[in-house]
Amino acid sequence: MSAVVDTHAHGHGHDDHHGGYGGIMRWITTTNHKDIGTMYLWFSFIMFMVGGVMALVIRAELFSPGLQIVDPDFFNQMTTMHGLIMVFGAIMPAFVGFANWLIPMQIGAPDMAFARMNNWSFWILPFAGALLIISFFTPGGAPGVGWTLYAPLTVQMGVGMDLTIFAVHLLGMSSIMGSINIVTTILNLRAPGMTLMRMPLFCWTWLITGYLLIAVMPVLAGAVTMTLTDRHFGTSFFNAAGGGDPVLYQHIFWFFGHPEVYIIALPAFGVVSQVIPAFSRKPLFGYASMVYATSAIAILSFIVWAHHMYTVGMPVTGQLFFMYATTLIAVPTGVKVFNWVATMWKGSLTFETPMLFACGFLFLFTLGGFTGLVLSLVPIDIQLHDTYYVVAHFHYVMVAGALFAAFAGVYFWLPKWTGKMYDEKLGQIHFWLTMIFFNVTFFVQHFAGLAGMPRRIPDYPLMFETWNKISSIGAFGFGLSQLLFLYVVLKCIRSGAKAPEKPWEGADSLEWTHLPTPVPYHTFDPQPDLR
Amino acid sequence: MLKKLMLGVLGVALCGLAMAAEWNLQPAASKLAADIHWLHEAVMVLVIVLFVGVFGFMFWSCYAHRKSVGHPASQFHENTTVEILWTVIPGIILVAIAWPVTKVVISQKDTSNPDLTIKVTGMQWKWGYDYLKGEGEGISFVSTLSTPRDQIEGRAPKGEHYLLEVDNEMVVPVGRKVRVLTTAADVVHSWWMPVFGAKQDAIPGFIRDAWFRADKTGTYRSQCVELCGKEHGFMPIVVRVVPQEDYSKWVGEKKALAAKSADDENKAYTLDQLKVRGEKVYAANCVACHQASGKGVPPAFPPLDGSKVVLGPKGAQIDTVLNGVVKSGMPTAMAAFGKQLNNVELAAVITFTRNNWGNKTGEVIQPADIKARRK
Numbered sequence: 001m002s003a004v005v006d007t008h009a010h011g012h013g014h015d016d017h018h019g020g021y022g023g024i025m026r027w028i029t030t031t032n033h034k035d036i037g038t039m040y041l042w043f044s045f046i047m048f049m050v051g052g053v054m055a056l057v058i059r060a061e062l063f064s065p066g067l068q069i070v071d072p073d074f075f076n077q078m079t080t081m082h083g084l085i086m087v088f089g090a091i092m093p094a095f096v097g098f099a100n101w102l103i104p105m106q107i108g109a110p111d112m113a114f115a116r117m118n119n120w121s122f123w124i125l126p127f128a129g130a131l132l133i134i135s136f137f138t139p140g141g142a143p144g145v146g147w148t149l150y151a152p153l154t155v156q157m158g159v160g161m162d163l164t165i166f167a168v169h170l171l172g173m174s175s176i177m178g179s180i181n182i183v184t185t186i187l188n189l190r191a192p193g194m195t196l197m198r199m200p201l202f203c204w205t206w207l208i209t210g211y212l213l214i215a216v217m218p219v220l221a222g223a224v225t226m227t228l229t230d231r232h233f234g235t236s237f238f239n240a241a242g243g244g245d246p247v248l249y250q251h252i253f254w255f256f257g258h259p260e261v262y263i264i265a266l267p268a269f270g271v272v273s274q275v276i277p278a279f280s281r282k283p284l285f286g287y288a289s290m291v292y293a294t295s296a297i298a299i300l301s302f303i304v305w306a307h308h309m310y311t312v313g314m315p316v317t318g319q320l321f322f323m324y325a326t327t328l329i330a331v332p333t334g335v336k337v338f339n340w341v342a343t344m345w346k347g348s349l350t351f352e353t354p355m356l357f358a359c360g361f362l363f364l365f366t367l368g369g370f371t372g373l374v375l376s377l378v379p380i381d382i383q384l385h386d387t388y389y390v391v392a393h394f395h396y397v398m399v400a401g402a403l404f405a406a407f408a409g410v411y412f413w414l415p416k417w418t419g420k421m422y423d424e425k426l427g428q429i430h431f432w433l434t435m436i437f438f439n440v441t442f443f444v445q446h447f448a449g450l451a452g453m454p455r456r457i458p459d460y461p462l463m464f465e466t467w468n469k470i471s472s473i474g475a476f477g478f479g480l481s482q483l484l485f486l487y488v489v490l491k492c493i494r495s496g497a498k499a500p501e502k503p504w505e506g507a508d509s510l511e512w513t514h515l516p517t518p519v520p521y522h523t524f525d526p527q528p529d530l531r
Numbered sequence: 532m533l534k535k536l537m538l539g540v541l542g543v544a545l546c547g548l549a550m551a552a553e554w555n556l557q558p559a560a561s562k563l564a565a566d567i568h569w570l571h572e573a574v575m576v577l578v579i580v581l582f583v584g585v586f587g588f589m590f591w592s593c594y595a596h597r598k599s600v601g602h603p604a605s606q607f608h609e610n611t612t613v614e615i616l617w618t619v620i621p622g623i624i625l626v627a628i629a630w631p632v633t634k635v636v637i638s639q640k641d642t643s644n645p646d647l648t649i650k651v652t653g654m655q656w657k658w659g660y661d662y663l664k665g666e667g668e669g670i671s672f673v674s675t676l677s678t679p680r681d682q683i684e685g686r687a688p689k690g691e692h693y694l695l696e697v698d699n700e701m702v703v704p705v706g707r708k709v710r711v712l713t714t715a716a717d718v719v720h721s722w723w724m725p726v727f728g729a730k731q732d733a734i735p736g737f738i739r740d741a742w743f744r745a746d747k748t749g750t751y752r753s754q755c756v757e758l759c760g761k762e763h764g765f766m767p768i769v770v771r772v773v774p775q776e777d778y779s780k781w782v783g784e785k786k787a788l789a790a791k792s793a794d795d796e797n798k799a800y801t802l803d804q805l806k807v808r809g810e811k812v813y814a815a816n817c818v819a820c821h822q823a824s825g826k827g828v829p830p831a832f833p834p835l836d837g838s839k840v841v842l843g844p845k846g847a848q849i850d851t852v853l854n855g856v857v858k859s860g861m862p863t864a865m866a867a868f869g870k871q872l873n874n875v876e877l878a879a880v881i882t883f884t885r886n887n888w889g890n891k892t893g894e895v896i897q898p899a900d901i902k903a904r905r906k
Binding site for chain 2: 065066067068071072073076139140141144145146150152153155156158239240241245246247280281282283284285286287288289311312313315316319320323324327328330331334335337338341342343344345346347348349350351359362363366367370373374377378379380382383385386387447450451452454455456457458459460461462463464466467506
């Protein structure tokens with residue numbers, strides 16, 4: 001074992017490792033990938049709580065038919081901001097946090113390629129998040145247009161819409177810089193002997209995600225900029241009266257929006273591909289085919305966007321093309337699921353919390369994938385488009401997919417990051433509560449959608465009452481369970497038992513095999529030789 | 532305490548059973564919808580079989596290959612045959628699905644040779660129906676939610692068709708092919724009738740189409756399904772399918788009614804006549820934004836009580852109501868009512884706002900005033 005141990009890490013204060021700054025200035029000025037990763041993760045957790053409270057406002061209003069708690073305008077603001085904050089504030093930064101922490105350690109690099117830009121990419125985020133929150137306090141409140149920001153409804157909104165547009169610009173800048181950094185780090189800073197096809201799958205999924213981000217975030221920036229000029233400078237990109245077309249907005253948005261789904265999902269695949277082999281004590285079944293499947297998914301994601309728009313009235317050839325292309329994605333996605341199951345097959349399985357969340361991910365993400373297949377078929381989608389079925393579908397992919405994978409990752413790497421173990425019992429309770437309440441919340445929404453309940457409505461006909469009641473009860477249970485997660489993490493950091501050098505028997509990437517636990521502040525300087 | 536809790540849980544479970552019928556697609560009332568529902572069921576069966584198959588493996592592994600039962604870890608990985616099989620077989624399944632689906636897609640898109648063509652216009656927040664071609668040509672009306680605000684705000688018990696009832700239903704004959712042209716006056720809406728398998732976005736400035744042929748009489752209900760602003764949840768769609776002879780009768784009545792009740796816009800009305808009429812027009816068109824109190828929901832929806840426009844010169848207010856408010860070339864939530872309401876209705880609602888709440892101008896706006904300002 002050619003461990004490069006930072007001998008300063010133990011016994012000394014940390015001050016001599018971060019340019020002499022202590023306290024808050026340490027965090028503001030840091031260029032250390034681990035500090036920045038930590039900040040990303042905490043930021044995303046705070047946003048997860050903010051977005052979660054908004055979800056609970058929505059579910060509280062929907063507990064009974066009639067208007068009880070909020071007026072329809074505020075309800076729309078809640079659905080809009082819940083979506084934007086969860087997608088851009090919670091899930092994306094969470095995985096950038098993982099990337100910051102893990103990619104340098106997994107490829108044997110001392111830090112990210114552009115350490116100062118890394119600091120900047122993070123510190124843009126709190127300002128973007130603040131803009132979104134401030135928009136609630138402007139005249140007219142936050143925009144009530146849905147996270148998709150469809151034109152021309154956006155033109156009717158107040159100044160909160162402009163703040164949201166600027167927030168999206170900032171979030172996009174942050175993402176683009178973050179992904180340039182990740183791609184550059186992976187391509188240039190690998191330790192000698194760490195060939196691309198030896199990289200842990202998490203690095204691979206992020207390399208591909210990085211390219212997706214660089215390709216599509218500018219497209220989103222373009223779409224919201226066109227909205228901005230339509231609002232204020234008399235352009236008519238999306239206004240038929242001036243020669244524009246509202247549907248153009250949808251095309252541009254979803255050209256960003258569909259790859260975005262995989263921007264969220266691919267790093268989650270990466271995390272799960274680290275966790276499942278570790279707890280199966282068995283190598284990933286098909287490493288190369290996983291890499292190819294991930295690339296295939298990424299490429300296909302660029303030619304399926306209009307399946308979000310089957311009902312806008314496109315020609316029949318358009319519908320057929322996008323339907324065939326969309327169903328095609330089931331093939332590489334299937335390859336991934338089969339690979340994970342084959343990895344578990346005849347392993348020597350244990351079910352600590354990370355593995356529980358990975359299995360939960362596998363089970364529920366696949367369920368969401370199957371409802372995705374159902375929705376990819378034009379005639380069925382026309383029945384289900386913009387109903388709660390779609391809401392259920394994408395929460396299976398986003399929450400049971402991405403969020404479960406993020407939980408798996410946090411529990412998996414917490415001992416490495418902090419040098420302490422989390423409370424295994426509480427972790428498992430957190431998993432089961434999350435698993436049960438997630439399904440209580442979202443499974444019934446399939447039924448509401450099939451029966452015809454439209455999404456984004458603050459009040460509903462009486463026949464949908466049962467499902468909404470169950471869903472609301474589940475949502476509150478789900479939300480409260482996440483406080484347990486916070487407690488488990490804080491308890492681990494403050495008073496967790498000391499973690500063993502290698503807490504997970506089957507983990508085999510560099511951060512486990514070549515670095516001590518807890519991992520020192522500076523690692524892999526000089527780089528290890530892996531030839 | 533525990534007993535109460537258990538009773539509560541039981542209650543919820545029972546009420547779930549009572550509503551158990553509402554868990555699947557609504558029963559089809561057209562062949563197209565029946566085809567779609569058949570496809571859905573076929574795909575669901577396939578999906579469930581695959582799901583059980585794949586996760587049968589996973590759960591068997593979780594059960595039998597545990598470390599705690601002493602299962603040793605094999606170290607096998609990669610098997611080209613298996614990997615080719617699990618790529619090719621799903622591909623074949625997809626092609627098998629694609630074939631029947633494609634047939635339905637093509638028939639769903641075939642809007643040719645309709646018996647009846649109806650233009651549906653989405654407006655914030657109601658639907659306009661214009662019978663363009665076929666029997667009933669020329670019929671035109673606006674369809675608005677008829678559920679009282681008291682039910683929505685919890686001051687009255689909710690009726691059977693809460694949020695799914697309108698003042699004017701769209702009426703079509705059974706067994707005839709109806710082509711629906713959709714468009715919108717302000718933002719994107721979406722017209723949906725699940726029992727017919729017809730859903731089509733209504734895009735402002737563009738015409739799109741869908742079709743249905745109802746094979747059962749009855750009253751069918753649905754809602755707007757594209758977020759279109761504040762009252763998105765309150766613009767239902769109701770279609771009444773009737774036998775051919777009833778349809779002809781309805782067309783006759785509708786036409787006679789239109790001829791008889793045409794408001795006489797050359798007449799001079801009294802303040803009280805206009806106020807009574809205006810209150811009704813206000814309740815149908817204005818109350819969602821400007822509120823019954825006239826206080827609005829500022830700043831998005833400004834108050835009318837004490838408003839400078841309402842209390843100012845009548846010409847400016849008439850223009851606002853006729854043409855809507857346009858900011859930097861784009862329409863705002865204040866829609867143009869010139870095409871939706873006739874001169875008497877406009878005169879009535881404007882007179883009402885100028886003489887209600889704290890507004891006491893005592894002015895009477897006559898239909899002739901409106902006529903004069905129409906361009």
